[in-house]
Amino acid sequence: MKLLITGGAGFVGSSLAKLFKKNNPDFQIHVLDNLKRRGSEINLPEFKKLGIDFFHGDIRNLSDLEDLNENYDFILEASAEPSVHAGTGGQSPKYLLDTNLNGTLNCLEFGRKKSGGMIFLSTSRVYSIPAIKKINLIENQTRLEVSDKQELNGISKKGISEEFPTIGSGFRSLYGTTKLASELFLEEYSQNFGYKTIINRCGVIAGKGQFGKTDQGVFTLWVARHYFQGTLSFTGFGGEGKQVRDIMHPLDLYNCIIKQMNKSNEWNSEIFNLGGGEEGSVSLKEYTGICEEVTGQKISISKNPETANVDIPYYVSDSSKAKSRFGFEIKMKPRDIVSEIKNWISENESVLKNLF
Numbered sequence: 001m002k003l004l005i006t007g008g009a010g011f012v013g014s015s016l017a018k019l020f021k022k023n024n025p026d027f028q029i030h031v032l033d034n035l036k037r038r039g040s041e042i043n044l045p046e047f048k049k050l051g052i053d054f055f056h057g058d059i060r061n062l063s064d065l066e067d068l069n070e071n072y073d074f075i076l077e078a079s080a081e082p083s084v085h086a087g088t089g090g091q092s093p094k095y096l097l098d099t100n101l102n103g104t105l106n107c108l109e110f111g112r113k114k115s116g117g118m119i120f121l122s123t124s125r126v127y128s129i130p131a132i133k134k135i136n137l138i139e140n141q142t143r144l145e146v147s148d149k150q151e152l153n154g155i156s157k158k159g160i161s162e163e164f165p166t167i168g169s170g171f172r173s174l175y176g177t178t179k180l181a182s183e184l185f186l187e188e189y190s191q192n193f194g195y196k197t198i199i200n201r202c203g204v205i206a207g208k209g210q211f212g213k214t215d216q217g218v219f220t221l222w223v224a225r226h227y228f229q230g231t232l233s234f235t236g237f238g239g240e241g242k243q244v245r246d247i248m249h250p251l252d253l254y255n256c257i258i259k260q261m262n263k264s265n266e267w268n269s270e271i272f273n274l275g276g277g278e279e280g281s282v283s284l285k286e287y288t289g290i291c292e293e294v295t296g297q298k299i300s301i302s303k304n305p306e307t308a309n310v311d312i313p314y315y316v317s318d319s320s321k322a323k324s325r326f327g328f329e330i331k332m333k334p335r336d337i338v339s340e341i342k343n344w345i346s347e348n349e350s351v352l353k354n355l356f
Contacts, residue, residue, distance in 0.1 A: 002028040004072045004115065006059050006107055007079025009033035009040040011210040011217065012121065012202075014047075015250035016076065016257070021050045023254075030070065033079070034058040039211035039355050059103035065110040072115040074261060077107050080179070083216045084125055084310050087174035100178035108189045117196030117264050118186070119257055124203045124275065124315050126180040127160060130170030132312045143242050143283035144314050158278060159246065159316030162201070162271050173310045183271070190269040198260055198267045203275025203317040204245045205253065206337050208344035211355050219247055219287065223341040224356040225299060226291040232301045234284055236311045239303030241285035246276030246316045249332035249340075259326040274328065275317025282334045294338045 003020060007013040008031030021029050029052045035041050047054045057064030059079050080100050087093030104120070111118050135155055136147035146157055154164030166172070166180055186197040204219060206212075212221030225232050234241035256274060260267075282290070292298050322328035332340075345352050 001026070001074075002030070002070070002072050003074050003076060004030045004032065004068070004070070005076045005078055006032050007077070009035055009043050009054070010037050010078065010082075011207075012205055012250060012253070013076070013078035014040070014043040015207065015209055016078065016254055017052050018046065018050060019251060019254040021052050029053065030055060030068065030072070032057045032059070032064070032068070037211070042351070043209070059106050060098045062106040062109060065106060070114065072111075073117075074264070075107060075111045075115045075118045076257070077104060077118055077120045079103060079107075080121075081175070084173045084175045085308070088308075088310060093174050096174055096178060100175065101181055104182040105185060108185060108195070112189055112193045112195040117198070117267055119260065120182065120186055120197060120199050122179045122183055122199050122201045122271075123176060124160070124201055124273070124317060125173055125176030126166050126183065126201060127176070127315075128165045128167075128169035128172055129310065129312060131165040132160075132315065135314060137314055139242060142285050143244050145244075146314070154318075156318065158320060159275070159281075159318035160273070161318040162273055162321060183269075187269040190267075196264055196267040197269045198264075199269060199271045200253075200257075200274045201271060201317075202248065202253065203273075203315060204247050205250060206247050206341070207249045207251075207332075208340050210341075219245075219337070220341055221356070222284075222287060223291050223295065223338055224345055224352070226295045226297045227342060227345050228353060228356060229297060229299055230356075232299065233304050234301055235304040236307035237305075237313050239305040241288065241301070242283050243311075243313045244281055244283045244316060246278075246281040247334050247337055248274065248276045248280060248317075248330065249337055252328075252330050252332055256322060256326055256328045259328075263326070272322040272325070273317045273319050274322055275319055276330055276334070277317055277319050280330050280333060281316045287334065287338075290335050290338050294335070294342050
């Protein structure tokens with residue numbers, strides 16, 4: 001098996017590359033990345049040690065892909081500008097658009113000629129923000145919960161399913177829109193060229209090796225700030241920290257992708273929600289408590305009640321479809337993930353202190 005992972009030096013891509021190689025030593029793993037993301041270069045020595053081939057290139061340039069001059073069984077498209085705040089506040093959206101849309105088109109064009117199929121890592125951010133804000137929620141002491149009474153399709157106590165509105169119910173963020181547009185092009189390439197594709201809409205992914213920031217990777221940043229005695233803020237929705245997300249570890253994502261690869265003959269650009277689900281869901285307030293217990297540190301957390309227009313009060317993945325088709329399950333719960341991140345920081349404290 002020969003696998004190309006684009007964006008393979010980023011957190012998700014590098015985590016998957018290492019898991020593929022460690023669990024399948026005979027696989028040839030090629031990684032392409034432009035090393036723009038902070039901390040991504042730290043992965044290169046481990047790639048070399050594991051026998052993962054790294055190529056410095058940028059998916060925005062089709063020629064960088066063509067220079068590989070290789071044929072692959074699969075391409076795992078994990079490259080992205082991942083910040084939901086990209087292009088907001090007067091920032092230029094050029095890099096976001098060039099990477100998340102034009103870059104995906106380059107990968108598709110390369111892939112249809114040079115690979116047997118593509119696994120595309122999309123995002124829960126394709127779902128309409130106004131629709132998410134219309135979900136009937138109940139506030140309890142530590143979190144927001146879904147009410148039994150809902151007016152929208154695709155929302156239940158299990159979370160948000162693939163049937164939840166993406167188009168026709170308002171905006172998604174520029175980031176979410178680039179990923180949704182890419183999904184549509186995957187469908188077109190599947191239909192017009194017979195190119196095998198599958199789409200995984202991932203919720204929050206967190207674990208060791210992630211250099212989190214406030215706008216992306218916040219769950220890793222939360223642990224780091226507790227460990228290094230920094231400061232944090234509950235931002236938006238009254239500043240109470242009751243907004244809810246589900247967290248998925250790369251290992252659980254890897255286990256599902258392997259099963260998907262074994263059924264590649266069934267691929268037809270079908271969409272699957274993958275995330276921590278109910279058992280992997282946590283509010284920021286609850287997550288703070290876990291961080292305090294695991295790190296043994298309690299820090300000051302301020303309150304900022306103002307809510308940005310791209311922020312949402314709730315997202316939990318209903319992964320029932322993936323569970324039925326591929327036996328998808330979550331083994332790493334939020335406490336497991338916090339413990340792993342804490343141990344990683346502790347083992348690499350001198351290097352990571354400056355990065356965080």
